[in-house]
Amino acid sequence: MSPDSKLFGALRFLLGDRARAGDFELGLYGRDGSVLEGRPSIVCLPVDTEEVRQIVAVCRQHDRPFLARGSGTGLAGGAVPVGDPVIIATAKMNKILEVDLENRIAWVEPGVLNLDLTKELTPLGFHFAPDPSSQQVCSIGGNVANNSGGPHCLAYGVTSAHVAAIEVVLPDGTVTVLGDLSADPPGYDLRGLFIGSEGTMGIATKIAVRLTPNPPAIRTLLLDFADVRDGAATVSAIIAAGLIPAALEMMDKRAIEIVEAFVNAGYPTEADAVLLVELDGLPGGVEHGVEVVRSVAERHEVGNIRIAADDEERELLWKGRKNAFGAVARIKPDYYLHDTVVPRGKLVEVLEKVYKIADAYDLIAVNVFHAGDGNLHPILAYDSDEKGVLERVHAAGRAIVTASIEAGGVLSGEHGIGLEKRDYMGMLFTAHDMATQDMVREVFDPEGFANPLKVLPSGSRCSDSFGQHVPEGAWV
């Protein structure tokens, strides 16, 4: 028997037909939302913490790493298998275990989908604040792994601010709870350290999320501009005026055109840029916010200001924003979505560089992004049938990341580092910074069993038990 068949046999014994090695699963779980691709040899679908613990134990007995995975919507290759890990997919751990209104907490399993949780909470007057564009399909466990954001984290903060406690299976198989429901959990904030660690410090098996009260009033505005620079200047001026909208999103001309053709939301296709601004809270503050936005925008040559009259119109405006990525298929069959953050004041400068970079590499750039926190999401549209196009896409991506960092920005606002930006970490951190980060990671996983070879470049790692190389077809 090969080592793999022994391992597979042990997992079969544990999970029955929820341990799989068929071509369909192996193809499916070799990818995430990025263009990177690997190929696992075994996929497990546990239903509870105990099964996760046992899978980890079996993997360790067979000296094989493992990789926990949610819905696979990540865009940085964090869930792409390298080093031949056993995939632990949380799709069947999808129960909302408890809604505790007195503590304003819900305990959920990691496979619960983000929007399903919010739908469950809405009638109770609450929601889960992080709302990534993929919220219809992304899982809470994935949100924890990536410290996910979304349009509304401008006012409400990212996942870390909305998780009180996490039950985890540590890489050595120990089950423990990081954080608790009390005001100040004792000891160091391991919960905060774990969130955003992209599955390299263990596997979340239960999550206590904080419930945010639904705002009594909401106003959604669509502002159009004949010049994208005025739109960007409006963003900075709104924030400088002391207003933090619930969301402040921007779309450029090309994005407006494709989204409008796709959803017919009445977006002004003649505009150079639109801002989607949402204000929420108590009615007085919301109306005050509308006036601030209006007066700031008027000082910056705004065209029309459309205010959604009702929930239906509001949803239509958001539908355009949230479906923008899919709509790119109207111009090219494939796209590469980037994620960097720059100071708000540098938005225009970096956007102009993005267009120039795309031109230089003969690609089409579409920009739909969280302008309010300077979080750029340039989309490079391409056709993968074109010979050599991926090399151009990657070279352009690197140039965009470089331009963002030169403008005082960071590598990623919400997609994470994964494989995609692993080898860019040195653009932002010194070797000593990265060695310190790795020392902390090593405390959780000295042998590198949990999602190996992600986040930190191999040179900064003290140990790499599972090989250095990225599989063929994957790009770093």
Place this chain on the structure above:
Amino acid sequence: MSPLGAVPKEVHQFAAEVGPRDPVTIVGGRTQWQVGGAPDRSAREVSAPTGVWSHQPEEMTVRCGAGTTLSDLSEQLALHGQMVPFDMAPSATVGGVLSVGQSGFRRLRYGHIRDLVLQIRHVDHQGKIVTSGGPTVKNVSGYDLCRLLVGSLGKLGCLAEVTLRCLPVPETTRWLTGTMDPFELYSILYRPSSILWNGKQVWVCLEGVSSDVAAEATLLDLEETEGPPPLPTGGRSSIEPKDLKKLSIDDSSWIAEIGIGVTHTEEPTPVRPVSEANGSIMRELENRLDPNGRLNPGREVVVL
């Protein structure tokens, strides 16, 4: 030069002061000096650099030396109508507040103070500078060591420079007091800034535009007051928010933060132990990040 911008000379000087050997105790404003126990007397005292180094109102971020006092920070931010809602003594330092890691009384609206931290530069046990986080308001680049440093009482590193998220100062701040049920108040108000309760009397802080604050105030059978009551400083217990209902109302020497779970008491509160599994990770973090135990010896974050 660090890729994340030039490291200020003050931070280099501080790193040299901490150096690679001998026990050191980092001193802030000594406003929460008792937390974690008294530091070793033989340790050399060091203080983090001071000064607000850059405030960008349109970015709503501020970068300062960790030794900057809250009053100096507030003064600078107020010039542009902004604040960092720490709610601690004005003589406390930014680094001290973060190292202790306890939020102020407006956490109900503004969240935990750790969520205001964007980037930290600290000096490690070798006297070397480490940067983590990023200067922008949103960032997930690399492991979040900032979270680990907040509440670490300087035992994993000495905070040298901090970049924080700022917030606009609300148009109106009003404190109200009376005898309403605090838990009912919590359920009817939309994101109040604070609800404090001593078992008999309640204090509520409402913030926002004046029309909203006035409208919410009229819902309540409460009277205007100057501000929060003085909070007992002897101890601070932390429980689940719903368990505040179980507090004994016969003895009102405490003040509780409704919706949060903090109770300020006259008597010292014993530090809660951590679980064995978490304790071994925490001890190993201390061993790895400060192998010789030279950073703030005597203080204890972890009780097993």
